[in-house]
Amino acid sequence: MPIKSVSIEHIRNLTSVAFEPSPRINILYGANGSGKTSLLESLHFLGLTRSFRTHQFRYLVSSQQRESLVFSQIDPTASGQAKALGVSRSLEGDVKIRYSGNDIDLSDLASLIPLQVINTDTFELLEGSPATRRQFIDWGSFHYDPAFIQVWRACRRVLQQRNSLLKCGKIDPALRQVWDSEFIHYAKRMTSLRKAYIDQLKPDFDTILEKLGGDLDVTLKFSPGWDLKRELDELLAEQLPRDLKQGFTGIGPQRADLKVKSDGVSAAERLSRGQKKLVVSALKLAQGALFHRMNQRACVYLIDDLPSELDEQHSRLFCEFLEQTNNQCFITCVDPISLQDCWSADTEVAYFQVEDGRLLHTH
Numbered sequence: 001m002p003i004k005s006v007s008i009e010h011i012r013n014l015t016s017v018a019f020e021p022s023p024r025i026n027i028l029y030g031a032n033g034s035g036k037t038s039l040l041e042s043l044h045f046l047g048l049t050r051s052f053r054t055h056q057f058r059y060l061v062s063s064q065q066r067e068s069l070v071f072s073q074i075d076p077t078a079s080g081q082a083k084a085l086g087v088s089r090s091l092e093g094d095v096k097i098r099y100s101g102n103d104i105d106l107s108d109l110a111s112l113i114p115l116q117v118i119n120t121d122t123f124e125l126l127e128g129s130p131a132t133r134r135q136f137i138d139w140g141s142f143h144y145d146p147a148f149i150q151v152w153r154a155c156r157r158v159l160q161q162r163n164s165l166l167k168c169g170k171i172d173p174a175l176r177q178v179w180d181s182e183f184i185h186y187a188k189r190m191t192s193l194r195k196a197y198i199d200q201l202k203p204d205f206d207t208i209l210e211k212l213g214g215d216l217d218v219t220l221k222f223s224p225g226w227d228l229k230r231e232l233d234e235l236l237a238e239q240l241p242r243d244l245k246q247g248f249t250g251i252g253p254q255r256a257d258l259k260v261k262s263d264g265v266s267a268a269e270r271l272s273r274g275q276k277k278l279v280v281s282a283l284k285l286a287q288g289a290l291f292h293r294m295n296q297r298a299c300v301y302l303i304d305d306l307p308s309e310l311d312e313q314h315s316r317l318f319c320e321f322l323e324q325t326n327n328q329c330f331i332t333c334v335d336p337i338s339l340q341d342c343w344s345a346d347t348e349v350a351y352f353q354v355e356d357g358r359l360l361h362t363h
């Protein structure tokens, strides 16, 4: 169980809040505007130094304050020995991450607390641009294969170089060949890591969608960003006039996508809102299941307003599934009664009432 205790200072309306979560299920309930989502954001800040709601830190830090701080005791490998993790960030841009007495960087932090968010933005996995689905694939690939982060960084660097040459409107053929061969090398490597990850994910996704009661024909297909039946160097050469005109590279792993179809057509167009929630939740839960199988570690799930969009039966199946996993879950809702009877007696469920930025452990 990763997070044993948390204390939060100066995040939105949370001036100073401390609590000890359950290792399994935590229900955070309270009226609109009480601070439930801010609590989830604080945990996200602890795991990634940023919010999932805004890219701009100035909106996250409490009004009149200059710095946010989340301090916790975590036990990422469930060894029984928790260590101190503190994350702070100031309006001036200073970010400090200390773990077990040492400064660590963001990629170390991301490995310590594998976070998954399920909220209304998660619908973007179906309805949004390919960039959202690439992020989803890359979260999994990052945790699936330690080599991925280096390949991803190298590929981004080469692509930036190639694009800056393209922006000049003409490109020396010898120079292009040098950059293209590097780009092709990393593009292929990245694509095989991403594809391997999605191949592993598919069976988990199918099983979980079925368990969530989504009696749906949904398929996942990884699309690498170019036609794999053709050689990438040939395609890049063919595409060059257009790339020069546009000033960027039009094909490659930066265009990868995950096609989600239901009954053979786009799931975003076909499915109802509740069905979409089941599909995007199954995608996120499948990532957690695969992560657990690969690393023998659980994820932390931040689930904002679980009951919304789901009827009673599907909410219940969702909770039943969460119970069967090892994940630590933080679930918000307005009315705790909506989730009260969903758990079996031996599941450790903690209820916290949120009121005006304060937290009360109720039962």
Ligand SMILES: Nc1ncnc2c1ncn2[C@@H]1O[C@H](COP(=O)(O)OP(=O)(O)OP(=O)(O)O)[C@@H](O)[C@H]1O
Pocket: 011, 012, 013, 014, 030, 031, 032, 033, 034, 035, 036, 037, 038, 039, 058, 059, 060, 061, 062, 063, 334
């Ligand atoms: N930077 C900030 N400083 C202080 N308060 C803020 C800041 N940003 C937002 N707030 C306030 O914090 C409160 C908590 O918002 P939050 O979104 O966490 O509520 P919630 O309990 O999730 O509500 P809902 O059920 O409506 O989703 C709101 O009243 C909001 O106006």
